[in-house]
Amino acid sequence: MPSNSLGELYDRVNGEEETRLCKDIPEAACKHLPRNYFAYLASNVISKLADELSSARLVLPWLFSSLGAPIGLVGFIVPLREAGVLIPQLFVSEYLRRKEKRKEAWLAGAAFSGLCLLLIGSITPFLGSTLAGYVTLFLLLAYSLGRGICSVSAKDVIGKTVSKKRRGTLMGYSAGLSSALVLFVGLWLTFALEDGGDSLPFILLLAAGLLWFLSVYCFSRIVEEPGATEGARSPIAAIRENIGLLTDDPDFRRYLIVRALLLSVALAPPFYALMAKEGNDTASTLGWLIVAGGIAGSIGGPIWGRFADLSSRMTMSLASLACGIFGIGIAVVQHFGDSRWLESSIAQGFLFFVVSVFYAGVRLGRKAYLVDMVSGDKSGYVAVGNTLIGIALLVMGSLGFLAQFLGPSGTIGVLGLISVGASLAAWRLREVSG
Numbered sequence: 001m002p003s004n005s006l007g008e009l010y011d012r013v014n015g016e017e018e019t020r021l022c023k024d025i026p027e028a029a030c031k032h033l034p035r036n037y038f039a040y041l042a043s044n045v046i047s048k049l050a051d052e053l054s055s056a057r058l059v060l061p062w063l064f065s066s067l068g069a070p071i072g073l074v075g076f077i078v079p080l081r082e083a084g085v086l087i088p089q090l091f092v093s094e095y096l097r098r099k100e101k102r103k104e105a106w107l108a109g110a111a112f113s114g115l116c117l118l119l120i121g122s123i124t125p126f127l128g129s130t131l132a133g134y135v136t137l138f139l140l141l142a143y144s145l146g147r148g149i150c151s152v153s154a155k156d157v158i159g160k161t162v163s164k165k166r167r168g169t170l171m172g173y174s175a176g177l178s179s180a181l182v183l184f185v186g187l188w189l190t191f192a193l194e195d196g197g198d199s200l201p202f203i204l205l206l207a208a209g210l211l212w213f214l215s216v217y218c219f220s221r222i223v224e225e226p227g228a229t230e231g232a233r234s235p236i237a238a239i240r241e242n243i244g245l246l247t248d249d250p251d252f253r254r255y256l257i258v259r260a261l262l263l264s265v266a267l268a269p270p271f272y273a274l275m276a277k278e279g280n281d282t283a284s285t286l287g288w289l290i291v292a293g294g295i296a297g298s299i300g301g302p303i304w305g306r307f308a309d310l311s312s313r314m315t316m317s318l319a320s321l322a323c324g325i326f327g328i329g330i331a332v333v334q335h336f337g338d339s340r341w342l343e344s345s346i347a348q349g350f351l352f353f354v355v356s357v358f359y360a361g362v363r364l365g366r367k368a369y370l371v372d373m374v375s376g377d378k379s380g381y382v383a384v385g386n387t388l389i390g391i392a393l394l395v396m397g398s399l400g401f402l403a404q405f406l407g408p409s410g411t412i413g414v415l416g417l418i419s420v421g422a423s424l425a426a427w428r429l430r431e432v433s434g
Contacts, residue, residue, distance in 0.1 A: 032223040036161040043218035048178035053208035056081035057269035063201035069133025075400015079393035084144020102153040109149030114212025116143035121205035182294040189287030260392040261422035274408040276348035288349030300360030312368035317426040319361025324419030331413025372432040
């Protein structure tokens with residue numbers, strides 16, 4: 001599309017008729033603003049879709065089941081996915097921020113992420129089930145490292161190429177378009193495919209890997225001007241300087257204990273996915289779960305956001321309590337009641353929708369609580385908190401081994417009990433909202 005057409009489209013999308021807002025980006029970047037805006041939008045939409053097609057909470061557990069990998073390893077999928085993203089933020093962010101241009105770092109991280117997904121989708125079907133499980137976890141960690149590099153560098157690139165007054169609109173369009181595409185994929189799987197439940201996760205991962213390379217192409221179209229390199233500060237240095245917060249700030253210490261217990265909510269969705277696959281191993285079931293997760297993400301945030309404005313403490317507590325009671329109920333029905341109704345694709349989609357809504361509430365509530373609790377510079381709290389929670393994630397991932405003895409539903413019940421405990425602990429936190 002010619003640059004003048006891009007400029008007209010940019011003005012129409014953002015309601016700018018006369019003068020573009022370029023006050024907070026380099027003057028040289030202003031003439032490239034429309035191009036950079038749409039290049040970033042396209043890249044972000046595509047990468048978000050790739051993330052959903054390789055979801056650690058849904059697609060990867062489904063893949064583990066298709067491989068016949070040890071079910072106990074499923075508990076490490078989410079911890080490795082989340083903790084892996086944090087590692088580059090600890091060890092390479094200072095190095096990246098010393099470079100005048102950071103676009104190349106994003107391109108390298110994205111290409112590496114795409115390669116890891118292509119390897120998971122292409123080589124694991126030909127390995128033994130146990131080896132395939134461990135190889136998948138290793139490649140997932142590598143994928144997360146690449147995503148971490150993207151996360152560190154993307155914020156700097158958008159800060160130099162898109163005006164601050166337009167970043168919120170850009171991210172809003174990105175979230176809306178990617179959600180629509182995820183729903184389309186889920187509906188297509190639900191109604192267009194009759195079978196292929198076992199082969200489908202491999203196809204989705206291959207598609208996600210290719211999408212990452214398409215995202216690389218779009219991001220490469222961004223014109224980045226050299227930026228400042230001073231002021232780079234290592235998160236590790238921030239941890240050393242602020243580790244004393246654990247003893248000096250009792251509110252922060254209690255918050256971290258609650259946040260660690262709340263990981264039980266984050267670890268539950270993969271076992272709902274496993275339970276769904278055991279009950280109905282079809283492409284339609286996976287499609288319903290993708291649709292359910294997409295809808296939950298779209299409506300859960302706004303609903304819980306209103307609660308968080310009133311009380312982030314109560315938001316964490318109520319969402320965790322609801323998730324815990326729901327999980328315990330599922331375990332009881334599955335083990336002691338008539339669970340035949342749970343075998344339908346629609347029923348499994350409903351269960352995944354509900355737990356995804358509760359997860360959205362916990363996630364939003366704990367983020368809002370930290371913001372409300374800490375006034376001023378939050379970097380020290382974030383650095384210490386993310387490091388300790390990353391360690392807690394890996395420890396709690398070992399709960400997945402319970403699935404070898406209790407099955408997915410039994411593990412959901414155990415996580416539900418921990419979630420109820422997390423709710424009680426969150427309720428006792430100091431109120432910081434309002």
